[in-house]
Each structure stands twice: as C-alpha cells, then as structure tokens.
Amino acid sequence: MTVRLRKNETLFLMIDIQERLLPSIQNPDAIVQNGVRLLKAAEALSLPVVWTEQYPKGIGPTAAPLKENLPASAIRFEKLHFSCCDEPGFTEKLRELNRPTVVIFGTETHVCVLSTTLDLIRSEGYGVVFVADASGSRTRENHNLALDAARSLGALVLPTETVIYQLLERSGTAEFKGLLPLFK
Numbered sequence: 001m002t003v004r005l006r007k008n009e010t011l012f013l014m015i016d017i018q019e020r021l022l023p024s025i026q027n028p029d030a031i032v033q034n035g036v037r038l039l040k041a042a043e044a045l046s047l048p049v050v051w052t053e054q055y056p057k058g059i060g061p062t063a064a065p066l067k068e069n070l071p072a073s074a075i076r077f078e079k080l081h082f083s084c085c086d087e088p089g090f091t092e093k094l095r096e097l098n099r100p101t102v103v104i105f106g107t108e109t110h111v112c113v114l115s116t117t118l119d120l121i122r123s124e125g126y127g128v129v130f131v132a133d134a135s136g137s138r139t140r141e142n143h144n145l146a147l148d149a150a151r152s153l154g155a156l157v158l159p160t161e162t163v164i165y166q167l168l169e170r171s172g173t174a175e176f177k178g179l180l181p182l183f184k
Contacts, residue, residue: 011099014052022063032063039070132147
C-alpha cells in the first residue's frame with residue numbers, strides 16, 4: 001500500500017511516551033519536542049489523536065509537555081499489551097474514526113511501536129507513517145533496527161517536519177502560518 005498523507009484520511013497514534021520511561025530513552029528531549037509539534041499540528045488540522053499509556057501505575061503518566069498539548073478530543077487507552085491492537089476496543093475505535101492512514105510515534109520503537117505497526121499493516125490493513133524522530137528506544141541500535149523493520153513491513157518512515165508539511169499540502173494557509181513557528 002502506498003501511503004500519501006491527507007488531512008481527511010489521517011489519524012495520529014502516540015504510544016507510551018511516559019515520564020518514568022523517558023530518562024532511559026535515547027534523545028528524550030527531541031522525542032518530546034517532536035511529539036508536541038505533531039500534537040499541535042493535529043489540533044490545527046483537526047486530526048483525530050489516539051494515545052496510549054503502558055501500565056501507568058508502574059511507568060507513570062504521559063510526559064507533561066505532551067499531555068498538555070493533547071487535543072481535547074484525544075482518545076486515551078491504558079494498556080498492558082505491547083501491540084495496541086491487542087488491547088480490547090482499540091481496533092474498533094480506530095475503525096470508528098474511519099481514517100485509513102495512521103501516523104504512529106512513541107516509545108519504545110522496537111517494542112510497542114513496532115508491534116503496533118506490524119498489526120496495523122498486516123492485520124488491520126492501515127497505511128502507516130512511522131515518525132522516526134518522535135520515536136525512541138533505550139539504544140540507538142534497537143531504534144534503527146525497528147525503523148528498518150517498519151520499512152520492510154511497508155510503513156513510510158519520515159521525520160516530523162515532513163509529516164506536518166505533507167498534511168499542510170501548501171503554504172499560504174492559516175494552518176501553515178500557525179504551524180510555521182514550530183520549525184523556526
């Protein structure tokens with residue numbers, strides 16, 4: 001499946017960017033900063049956002065800067081499974097949103113994000129865009145191996161800026177002007 005980002009066909013899925021996990025992840029500040037950029041773009045472009053927390057009693061809540069920038073309409077899933085798709089009600093909720101493309105980002109790249117990518121593509125038939133610089137693992141090697149695996153599954157692996165500009169489609173709009181400061 002060839003993925004082309006279009007506003008009316010896309011939803012964002014933020015996976016497990018949680019306070020107690022972040023200190024052990026490579027480049028946590030960049031992951032949070034790029035996650036905030038994506039969430040601000042989702043709000044400006046009226047894109048649905050689904051977000052998860054893996055066992056928050058043990059790993060803590062979502063990092064505060066991300067939580068503060070979640071759109072009011074964002075849908076939360078608490079989970080224990082590594083793949084979001086194995087969590088009861090998750091795939092049904094995605095189907096209700098009726099968006100064939102999922103922009104996915106979070107931690108850890110090689111565990112929950114990759115497992116979910118695999119299930120979204122192979123089992124659920126979604127086009128997946130994997131945001132490389134808004135995702136992370138404890139080691140650079142695990143992150144890179146997971147990005148390679150995501151590509152081999154058919155995911156489009158892109159940086160945050162490319163995702164947002166593809167969704168904007170053109171300059172000169174109110175959305176473009178509103179989001180431009182994110183990259184200056």
